[in-house]
Amino acid sequence: MIDRNRYVETLTEMLRRASTQLPSDVVEALRAGQSVEEEGSLARKALDTILMNVDLAREQVAPICQDTGTPVVWVHHPLGISTIELGDAMKEAVRQATSRQFLRPNAVETLTGRNTGDGAGRGIPFIHFEEWDRPEIEVRALLKGGGSENVGMQYKLPDNGLGAGRDLEGVRRVVLDAVVQAQGKGCAPGTLGVCIGGDRVSAFEESKRQLLRPLPDENPIAELAELEAVLLRQGNELGIGPMGFGGKTTLLGVKLGALDRLPACYFVTISYMCWADRRAGVRISEGGEATWLS
Amino acid sequence: MAELKLPADEAAIRELTVGDYVELSGRMITGRDAAHKWLLESFREEVAPFLQGTAIYQCGPVVRKNDDGCYDFVAAGPTTSIREEPYEADVISQYGLRGVIGKGGMGPKTLDALGRYGAVYLHAVGGAAQVLAAAVKRVERVFMLEEFGVPEAMWVIDVERFPVMVTMDSHGGTLHEEVERESRERLARLLGRETSRV
Incomplete structure (x- = not known):
C-alpha cells in the first residue's frame, strides 16, 4: 500500500x-560543443543561447x-x-x-x-x-x-537504397541517414536512442529507454559500445550543427540497445531527443x- | 552585431543576408496555425496595422495573466515553421510583413515571397523559451484570444534585443538548403558511395 x-x-x-x-551530463556535453564551435558562428551563438536558457530556467524554476x-x-x-x-x-x-x-x-x-x-x-x-x-x-x-518526436524513424533491413544489410554496418548506414533526414528539425544537437531488433512496438519503447542512460556511460556490449562511438563521431562529421545552422555539434550522444527479433524482421528504430534532454x-x-x- | 528596429523598411531588410545574427527591438506579433489560416480567409482590417512592416513570430507561448489584467510571457520559444508554408507567402504579400520568425526554415514558396516583397526569415533558437520570453518586455494587446486560446492567439508584443539568426534572406539565400546539401554529400562519403538517397 x-x-x-x-x-x-x-x-x-x-x-x-x-x-x-537539465541533467549535468547534458549541460557538460553542450558546453563541450560550445567550446569547439567557432567564435562568431551561428552554431556558437545557438549554443551560447541554449546554455544561457538552461541557467535561466533553473534559476527561475521555469520550463x-x-x-x-x-x-x-x-x-x-x-x-x-x-x-x-x-x-x-x-x-x-x-x-x-x-x-x-x-x-x-x-x-x-x-x-x-x-x-x-x-x-x-x-x-x-x-x-x-x-x-x-x-x-x-x-x-x-x-x-x-513534439519536434524531436516527429523526426523519429523506423527502418526495416535490408534497405537497398542505403545499401544497408542485416548487420551492424547496416545499422550504421540507416542511423546516419536518419540524422541527415532530421537535419536541425528535432532541435539539434540531439541524442539518439536506438533499438536494433524487436518488433514495431517493443523497439520504440526500447529506443526511448536507451535515452535514460547518462551520456558518458559505456555500453556493456563491446560491439555496441564501439558502434556508439563511431556513430557519434560520424554523426558530428555531417556538419548539420546546432539547430541545423551548420557546425561540428550535431549529436551529443548515441545509445544503442538490442532486442531479439522474428527471423523475418530486422528493425532499426531511432528515437531522437532534442538538446533539452x-x-x-x-x-x-x-x-x-x-x-x-x- | 546588428540591431533591427521593428517595424522596419524594405531597405533595412534587403541589407540582411544569410548568416547574420540580429537582435530585434520594437513591436512584433505572434501567430501560428489558426492565425495564418484566419488571416487569409478574408482581409482582417483590425489586425493589419499590427502586421504591416513588422515580423510575425510563430510561437505558442505560455502566458500568465496578472492581477491587474496585464499579461506576461512565461515561456516563448519558436514553433516549427514549415507548417505555415502553404500560407506564409500570401500573408507576407497581403499584410506587408517584413519578417517571419520561427524554427527549422521554410520552403521555396516562402523563399520566393521573401525576395519578391522584401522580407526575411529569422530563426530563433528552438527550445530557448526562457531567453526569448525574457526579451519580451510588454504585451501590448491580444487578438482572437477567446476564439483560438492562449497558444494560438495573436499577441502584440514589445521586445528588446530579441536574438535571431537570418537563415533565409531576400536575395534567394537559404542556409537550410546549403546545410542539407552539404550533409548529404558528407553522408554519401561516409557510406562510401557517390550520392545518397534523397
Whole structure:
C-alpha cells in the first residue's frame, strides 16, 4: 500500500525537476560543443543561447522549453504494489505539475482537437511497469517534445537504397541517414536512442529507454559500445550543427540497445531527443523517503 | 552585431543576408496555425496595422495573466515553421510583413515571397523559451484570444534585443538548403558511395 498523497507529491517534484533542470551530463556535453564551435558562428551563438536558457530556467524554476513534451515513464516496483494505484498517482502528478505551470497542457483529443487542459489524457502519460526483487519503487521519466518526436524513424533491413544489410554496418548506414533526414528539425544537437531488433512496438519503447542512460556511460556490449562511438563521431562529421545552422555539434550522444527479433524482421528504430534532454528519476523507499537519481 | 528596429523598411531588410545574427527591438506579433489560416480567409482590417512592416513570430507561448489584467510571457520559444508554408507567402504579400520568425526554415514558396516583397526569415533558437520570453518586455494587446486560446492567439508584443539568426534572406539565400546539401554529400562519403538517397 502506498501513501498516495506523498507519492503524488514526490512524482510532481520529479516532473518539476525534469522540466526545469537539465541533467549535468547534458549541460557538460553542450558546453563541450560550445567550446569547439567557432567564435562568431551561428552554431556558437545557438549554443551560447541554449546554455544561457538552461541557467535561466533553473534559476527561475521555469520550463526549459515551452513544449514540455510527453512524459514517458518507467516504474520498477516490488511484489504486492498495485500498478493501478501507481499509474493513477502518476497521472495525478502530471495534472498537478501542469496546474503549477511546470508542464504545458499537452494532451489533445485526437478526434475532436480539444485540449484536455490538465496534461493528462488517453495514453498520456505513457507508463511502463516492471516488477523487481527490491523493496523500493524506482520511477524514471523523460519529457519528450513534439519536434524531436516527429523526426523519429523506423527502418526495416535490408534497405537497398542505403545499401544497408542485416548487420551492424547496416545499422550504421540507416542511423546516419536518419540524422541527415532530421537535419536541425528535432532541435539539434540531439541524442539518439536506438533499438536494433524487436518488433514495431517493443523497439520504440526500447529506443526511448536507451535515452535514460547518462551520456558518458559505456555500453556493456563491446560491439555496441564501439558502434556508439563511431556513430557519434560520424554523426558530428555531417556538419548539420546546432539547430541545423551548420557546425561540428550535431549529436551529443548515441545509445544503442538490442532486442531479439522474428527471423523475418530486422528493425532499426531511432528515437531522437532534442538538446533539452529532460530526464529525471527517483527511488522511493518502503517508508516513502525519496532519493533523487541523476 | 546588428540591431533591427521593428517595424522596419524594405531597405533595412534587403541589407540582411544569410548568416547574420540580429537582435530585434520594437513591436512584433505572434501567430501560428489558426492565425495564418484566419488571416487569409478574408482581409482582417483590425489586425493589419499590427502586421504591416513588422515580423510575425510563430510561437505558442505560455502566458500568465496578472492581477491587474496585464499579461506576461512565461515561456516563448519558436514553433516549427514549415507548417505555415502553404500560407506564409500570401500573408507576407497581403499584410506587408517584413519578417517571419520561427524554427527549422521554410520552403521555396516562402523563399520566393521573401525576395519578391522584401522580407526575411529569422530563426530563433528552438527550445530557448526562457531567453526569448525574457526579451519580451510588454504585451501590448491580444487578438482572437477567446476564439483560438492562449497558444494560438495573436499577441502584440514589445521586445528588446530579441536574438535571431537570418537563415533565409531576400536575395534567394537559404542556409537550410546549403546545410542539407552539404550533409548529404558528407553522408554519401561516409557510406562510401557517390550520392545518397534523397
